[in-house]
Amino acid sequence: MRHHLILRVVTKLLVGTIILFGLYVQFHGDFSPGGGFQAGVIIAVAFILYGVVFSLDQVQRVFPPWLVHKLVALGLLLYAGTGLFSFMRGFRYLDYAAFDPHHPSHGQHYGILLVEAGVGITVTGVMVAIYYAFAARTPVISDEEW
Amino acid sequence: MVLTALAVVRMRSLFAVVMLSGIFTLLSALLFVTMDAVDVAFTEAAVGAGITTVLMLGTLALTSRHERPTARSPLIPLFVVFVTGAALIYGTMDMPNFGDPTAPAQTHVGADYIARTPEEIDLPNMVTAVLASYRGYDTLGEVAVVFTAGIGVLLLISGLRRRRRKDEDNEGSA
Structure with a gap:
């Protein structure tokens, strides 16, 4: 899509906004609709849009595949690690009161924040990884063929 | 729709x-x-x-x-679709009306979550509270499912190609 000037300019404007919105959904999920799953998808969409309009090489220079694959595992580990942490502190698995035993509800806030971050990281990683896997096999098709 | x-x-x-x-x-x-x-x-x-x-x-x-246009007759699939649809509609007849306060979903744990969330978790979005805290195990399972699905797609689509290329490299050097 080298010659679609409007598309390229608009994409450059939008990618940052989309990621910002994704982060808002991620960290404001406690107060408004949304959370890790939705935020992960939105952030992934930003990278996929960039990849579709520019090229796979360019998006992989920003967000290399090895990093994506690490993120997939990191998110799940963060989630499970949160549970292990409360285990270590002498609470039940995934009992977030462990983060702040004096104010259990504050502890819940921290726990939910961490867990949602884990969800978001894994979902972003998986979505981008699947897109890379598909796009890396795709032969470049000219616009007229559609 | x-x-x-x-x-x-x-x-x-x-x-x-x-x-x-x-x-x-x-x-x-x-x-x-x-x-x-x-x-x-x-x-x-x-x-x-x-x-x-x-x-x-x-x-x-x-x-x-x-x-590709199919040559087979669409009658049997149509029949299966109609029977399944009829069964589903028959199933919804037993379901409580939308927003019915006596529905089973509202009377058991739902009411409990709504009563406990403000004091125990203190978050305005109850969906997040239920999802991440009360149902933490379920969500952990869901993330594990997403993880496994991602790994599966990677193995099926991208892994094979890379290994084959490595084999070719080995043959080339040997």
Whole structure:
């Protein structure tokens, strides 16, 4: 899509906004609709849009595949690690009161924040990884063929 | 929604079908919003209308862009669809009305969560509280499922190619 000037300019404007919105959904999920799953998808969409309009090489220079694959595992580990942490502190698995035993509800806030971050990281990683896997096999098709 | 579904069935150009199914998903997201399930609608719009459409387009680019007309008679599939649809509609007759306060979903744990969330977790969005805290194990399982699915796709689509290339490199050096 080298010659679609409007598309390229608009994409450059939008990618940052989309990621910002994704982060808002991620960290404001406690107060408004949304959370890790939705935020992960939105952030992934930003990278996929960039990849579709520019090229796979360019998006992989920003967000290399090895990093994506690490993120997939990191998110799940963060989630499970949160549970292990409360285990270590002498609470039940995934009992977030462990983060702040004096104010259990504050502890819940921290726990939910961490867990949602884990969800978001894994979902972003998986979505981008699947897109890379598909796009890396795709032969470049000219616009007229559609 | 019914119109888009019919159009999807009739169309032969798969590109148009993908676009229409995106529209279908967006419409069902609107339906969820009307029923006050904002979180579900959010997911539906982002995953269904956004990511799925892009992935379908990626698949289309790998395969063909037109559906081959089938020679078989559509009677048996039509019969199966009608029987399943009738069974589903029959099933909904037993379901409580929308927003019924005596529905089983509202009377057991639901009421308990609503009563306990303000003091125990103190978050305005109860969906997040239930999802991440009371149902923490379930969500951990869901993340594990997403993780496994991602790994599976990577193994099926990208891993094989890389290994083959490595084999060729080895042969070249030997």
